[in-house]
Amino acid sequence: MDANNHPQEQKEQTKASPVPKAKGLSLNSRRIFSKRWVYPAIYLGAAAIIIGLMYLKSQAGSSPVTSNAVDEGVTQGQTATTTTETFAWPVAASAQPKVTVGFFSSKATQQEQAAALIYYDNGYYPHQGYDIQAANKSTFNVQAALSGKVTAVMTGSKKDPLMGNVIEITSPNGYVTKYESLGSVNVKVGDTVRQGQVIGTSGTSVMEQSQGNHLYFEIDKNGAPVDPGTVLPKL
Numbered sequence: 001m002d003a004n005n006h007p008q009e010q011k012e013q014t015k016a017s018p019v020p021k022a023k024g025l026s027l028n029s030r031r032i033f034s035k036r037w038v039y040p041a042i043y044l045g046a047a048a049i050i051i052g053l054m055y056l057k058s059q060a061g062s063s064p065v066t067s068n069a070v071d072e073g074v075t076q077g078q079t080a081t082t083t084t085e086t087f088a089w090p091v092a093a094s095a096q097p098k099v100t101v102g103f104f105s106s107k108a109t110q111q112e113q114a115a116a117l118i119y120y121d122n123g124y125y126p127h128q129g130y131d132i133q134a135a136n137k138s139t140f141n142v143q144a145a146l147s148g149k150v151t152a153v154m155t156g157s158k159k160d161p162l163m164g165n166v167i168e169i170t171s172p173n174g175y176v177t178k179y180e181s182l183g184s185v186n187v188k189v190g191d192t193v194r195q196g197q198v199i200g201t202s203g204t205s206v207m208e209q210s211q212g213n214h215l216y217f218e219i220d221k222n223g224a225p226v227d228p229g230t231v232l233p234k235l
Helices: 002-016 027-033 038-060 110-115
Strands: 098-101 117-120 123-126 130-133 141-143 148-154 165-170 175-185 198-202 215-221 224-226
Touching: 110 117, 148 175, 165 198
Parallel strands: none
Antiparallel strands: 098 130, 117 123, 130 215, 141 198, 148 165, 165 175, 175 198, 175 215, 215 224
8 A cells, every 4th residue: 555655755856846946036026036937038138138248249330431532522432531621722832823813802902802803794703713824824624623523524616615615623522623714525424523633624614715724713612612722722
């Protein structure tokens, strides 16, 4: 009879066996860890934290591009820089350029303002840029003063009736540079140009015939003309 009851006693003892105690855990903690879903939940939570940290690290390594080049600045395969580009003269130093008509400024003296007026068709017009000639008054290459994208070209049948062939380049920080009175044009709308790149040659215009062969160079910022003398390096 004892032999027959022995398995039953073992079964009852198994049912009554308490959950093994874990060192350092309270009664409530032991009850929680006895649940089947606890360990999978811990693993999933840890995995979510690791994935989140990896995502944050990847985002920190891909900071937004702030470049002086356009498109808005950087073409495929080129490295972006955060260096701010400063203006350069639109004429090579070898041409020994000189400014023949300056910028009309409201802060200038009356004499300076008078020298910055253009007479055309019985009227006077304030000059909003620089007229630049070579020392020998011959044709010279015109270069981009800033890197940017060509946003307008007026040449051939579309040239400006008064200012001739025209190129407009849009650059970062609200700058637009205009090159007018050109003899030839080497770029088209949509081209990305680099500072110092030859974009055309000097020429003449109807409105400023008295200037002969020259470049009319204008700088606008946010739609307003800027005195080139305030941003160009000294000759």
